[in-house]
Amino acid sequence: MNHRPLTGLLLFLLLGGALPARAADAGLADTERRLEQRIDRLQEELDALRVELRALKGDASAVVAAAPPKPAAPPVPPAPQDAAPLAGASADLSLWGYGEAYYMRPTRIGASTEFDLARAVFGIGYRFDDRTVFNSEFEVEHAVSSAGDRGEVEVEQFFIDHQLADWAGVKAGLFLMPFGLLNEHHEPTNFYGVQRNFVETLIIPSTWREGGVALHGATTSGWRWDAGLTTGLNLQGWEANPEDPLYRTAYELGGGDAAPFQAMHQELQFARAQNLSQYLSLGYTGVPGLLAGAAVFTGKTALPAQPPGLPDVRATLWEAHARWTRGAADLSAVYARGTLSNTAAYNLANPGSSNPLPAAFLGYYLQGAYTVWQNDRYRLAPFVRVERYDLGASYDGIAPGFATVPVGLAADGKPWPQPRDRVWTAGANFYLNPHVVLKADYQHFSENPDLTRVDLGLGLSF
Amino acid sequence: MHHSSPRAFLLVAAASIALLLAGCEGDAGSSSANPAVSGLSVAARLGEQIFRDTALSASGRQSCATCHVRDFAFASDPTAAGPDRGLPVAVGGPAMTRTGFRNTPSIMYLAFAPTFAVDADGTPNGGFFRDGRAGTLAEQAIAPFLSAIEMANSDSAAVAARLSARPYFGDFVALYGSDVLADADVTLGRIGEALAAYEREDPEFRPFSSKFDAWRNGRVALSERELRGLALFNNPAKGNCAACHPSASADGVTPALFTDFSYDNLGVPRNGAIPANAPYPPDGTPLNGDDGLRPYYDLGLCGPFRDDGGRDRGALCGQFKVPSLRNVALTAPYFHNGRFATLREVLAFYVRRDTAPAEWYPVADGAVVLKFDDLPARYGGRFTVLADAPGSDAGYAGNVNTAEIPYNRRLGETPALDADDIDDVVAFLCTLTDGFDASTPAPQSLPPQCADPPVPAAAARIVTP
Numbered sequence: 015m016n017h018r019p020l021t022g023l024l025l026f027l028l029l030g031g032a033l034p035a036r037a038a039d040a041g042l043a044d045t046e047r048r049l050e051q052r053i054d055r056l057q058e059e060l061d062a063l064r065v066e067l068r069a070l071k072g073d074a075s076a077v078v079a080a081a082p083p084k085p086a087a088p089p090v091p092p093a094p095q096d097a098a099p100l101a102g103a104s105a106d107l108s109l110w111g112y113g114e115a116y117y118m119r120p121t122r123i124g125a126s127t128e129f130d131l132a133r134a135v136f137g138i139g140y141r142f143d144d145r146t147v148f149n150s151e152f153e154v155e156h157a158v159s160s161a162g163d164r165g166e167v168e169v170e171q172f173f174i175d176h177q178l179a180d181w182a183g184v185k186a187g188l189f190l191m192p193f194g195l196l197n198e199h200h201e202p203t204n205f206y207g208v209q210r211n212f213v214e215t216l217i218i219p220s221t222w223r224e225g226g227v228a229l230h231g232a233t234t235s236g237w238r239w240d241a242g243l244t245t246g247l248n249l250q251g252w253e254a255n256p257e258d259p260l261y262r263t264a265y266e267l268g269g270g271d272a273a274p275f276q277a278m279h280q281e282l283q284f285a286r287a288q289n290l291s292q293y294l295s296l297g298y299t300g301v302p303g304l305l306a307g308a309a310v311f312t313g314k315t316a317l318p319a320q321p322p323g324l325p326d327v328r329a330t331l332w333e334a335h336a337r338w339t340r341g342a343a344d345l346s347a348v349y350a351r352g353t354l355s356n357t358a359a360y361n362l363a364n365p366g367s368s369n370p371l372p373a374a375f376l377g378y379y380l381q382g383a384y385t386v387w388q389n390d391r392y393r394l395a396p397f398v399r400v401e402r403y404d405l406g407a408s409y410d411g412i413a414p415g416f417a418t419v420p421v422g423l424a425a426d427g428k429p430w431p432q433p434r435d436r437v438w439t440a441g442a443n444f445y446l447n448p449h450v451v452l453k454a455d456y457q458h459f460s461e462n463p464d465l466t467r468v469d470l471g472l473g474l475s476f
Numbered sequence: 477m478h479h480s481s482p483r484a485f486l487l488v489a490a491a492s493i494a495l496l497l498a499g500c501e502g503d504a505g506s507s508s509a510n511p512a513v514s515g516l517s518v519a520a521r522l523g524e525q526i527f528r529d530t531a532l533s534a535s536g537r538q539s540c541a542t543c544h545v546r547d548f549a550f551a552s553d554p555t556a557a558g559p560d561r562g563l564p565v566a567v568g569g570p571a572m573t574r575t576g577f578r579n580t581p582s583i584m585y586l587a588f589a590p591t592f593a594v595d596a597d598g599t600p601n602g603g604f605f606r607d608g609r610a611g612t613l614a615e616q617a618i619a620p621f622l623s624a625i626e627m628a629n630s631d632s633a634a635v636a637a638r639l640s641a642r643p644y645f646g647d648f649v650a651l652y653g654s655d656v657l658a659d660a661d662v663t664l665g666r667i668g669e670a671l672a673a674y675e676r677e678d679p680e681f682r683p684f685s686s687k688f689d690a691w692r693n694g695r696v697a698l699s700e701r702e703l704r705g706l707a708l709f710n711n712p713a714k715g716n717c718a719a720c721h722p723s724a725s726a727d728g729v730t731p732a733l734f735t736d737f738s739y740d741n742l743g744v745p746r747n748g749a750i751p752a753n754a755p756y757p758p759d760g761t762p763l764n765g766d767d768g769l770r771p772y773y774d775l776g777l778c779g780p781f782r783d784d785g786g787r788d789r790g791a792l793c794g795q796f797k798v799p800s801l802r803n804v805a806l807t808a809p810y811f812h813n814g815r816f817a818t819l820r821e822v823l824a825f826y827v828r829r830d831t832a833p834a835e836w837y838p839v840a841d842g843a844v845v846l847k848f849d850d851l852p853a854r855y856g857g858r859f860t861v862l863a864d865a866p867g868s869d870a871g872y873a874g875n876v877n878t879a880e881i882p883y884n885r886r887l888g889e890t891p892a893l894d895a896d897d898i899d900d901v902v903a904f905l906c907t908l909t910d911g912f913d914a915s916t917p918a919p920q921s922l923p924p925q926c927a928d929p930p931v932p933a934a935a936a937r938i939v940t941p
Contacts, residue, residue: 363724
């Protein structure tokens, strides 16, 4: 009788519901690496259960010793008491986290070198029953957040997921959009390079989430689908006429003020929601080693009262992605393209501005990585990526005699950056274990050479 | 149940007569162009009466409306026949013989200004008066009552005494209660509140009825010249005017106000037409010059009219508030000291201040230019350059803004705007004049500087000492 709750939990874990809060991960652990991660986690859960079992048998000392939280990724198999869950914590509660720090040195402008704790994120999930889970993630960006600092505190996810049937569920709240390879799997251990690629930062916004409701599911033949009704963009977020360039370093570029979706998504902060947007995402994992998918989002953009009389602006974004892993090789590619309709009226209302609203923007990349060395839990995987982004593939309503980028020098004495580039990135991820990664890369920008940089990074995820 | 009784009729008649008398007494100037039908609150209607009442001044000849003239966008009438008798500063005082220190600003759209604040970086913003020394509209509105160079009441008790003899005094007491009369400072404070209510509520102060607004509302097209002027105004590599005078709404709700309420030091040349700038300034001038060269400097944020209680504001010396450009074609002369008479001259100064400083500042020996001559040397004023020697202006490190476009240029370089560009920007600035009616075929009546095609430069009157 004593053993019944434990048996139930064990059964649940073994039936594939491991890490109950990570619904987004479910069903995608096809690669060898992911299986390894899952086995690691199962091992930890089992260790925890062992401790609990011992406690139930009356070994009180083990419970007392279990008070400190478990280390993210112990280099040696943990002593049972180290791996115990928080004393008093429910088995239905899950905690996780990830974070990353960057050291970035622009090769041409050494004075712009920066070291930033880009994000520290902690997640809390709760399983109410076998059908209903809650997931949330809370993020601090840039280490310090206050009225006088540049950091931010954000709720990155906050949603309920309810299983309706074996093949379908419904989620509601603030959730990550199922676009590209990275958005739902943005932990630093999941991507190559110190920072996320530009296509999945500037075209598909980085950590893109919306508020809404969605249906989703998976089939036994390997198809995954997800369709929803969500909040969308707000044109008020676009800064039409900055006096100075919005970015002078690649890190500032990634900040996204110049990227349409990144600048205008609302992150469920008093989001204007008269017009809801729609999305559909499809994925296929039916062939071992292959992950392929595509998604489309469209919706009317919320318009400010000023300038008055703007016609509706429809924002549309679509993407296609594929990843193929076989043995030590890991290849991936993403293409994404966005459009905004009726931008001419907006641009005609702001003639001569330095950051006109683009009618189209796009990006794509190809990336290859190869695990060249592996020993126990250590792993070294160099990679190379070529990508193209164009934040202004076309414009409408530009004043005669004026360019889409100001001609001449900005106040800092340098030309204005061009909103497009081809970026070559070469580097390596070195995993201490599946949860901790050290990274290094070199990024070469062809058209905006001042953005070229060398990066070092530290990332973790548990 | 009751039909209007003779008694009620008599009351209305008496009130009407009282209103008429109020309109006559104290020479309230031209009768209100805004009939009493407006939806103004009681406080605002009271404020309007106070605004026009010269009997609240020591001279009996000056009210708010004397210097804030409706036809000049509630700035002053700059002509010789105007209240300033052609001076760039106001005339006032007990006998209307004193002269002021700054050019009278327009008070239109002023109610949108935020209160004065200094952010974490030490950057000031908002506030009222050209140096932001009044925190609120009401605080600003009462200051001229006590200023010795304006309405010249000796103290708030003198204002309260004058108020008690006015025909609208009963309305004042009815609104604010007789308690406020116990303390003259409180009485004066209520006067400020009434004036602020008037400035906030009366649409005359914020009509948003310019051609620019009609264009933004899709009711009229701007001309090619006006559109090009706006593009040059916006473009950060050309005029870059929008950097401080945004042409887009700040909050997406209020139409563009053409100011971000910030402060800047432009190094505007000294205006010898201001009596206080003379070698021997009139009595009452706050003599703050300590360089042995000038007895008086107007340093804006750091004095002499503003006092921040000993804070070190050295880096702010010479900064003045960025004004709204709405109706700017009507508010000549320009800048805090009224140094320039036309917009063309203002724009030429912006773009050629550094490329051709000899056009603007005193020149000695035919070649030595004394840049920023209205700022003491210790704040970066009186910077000497050689007009014919490019490079002689290197290394400037004073308070004057030399970092932003268009005034980041150097001696001999190409200005950010040429003469045609300047004409286009002026044409655009003229579209900011309220009173445009898209439904009337007759062109809007605009000042001569808005003539299209532009009048030859020689015809432009220039205020120079």
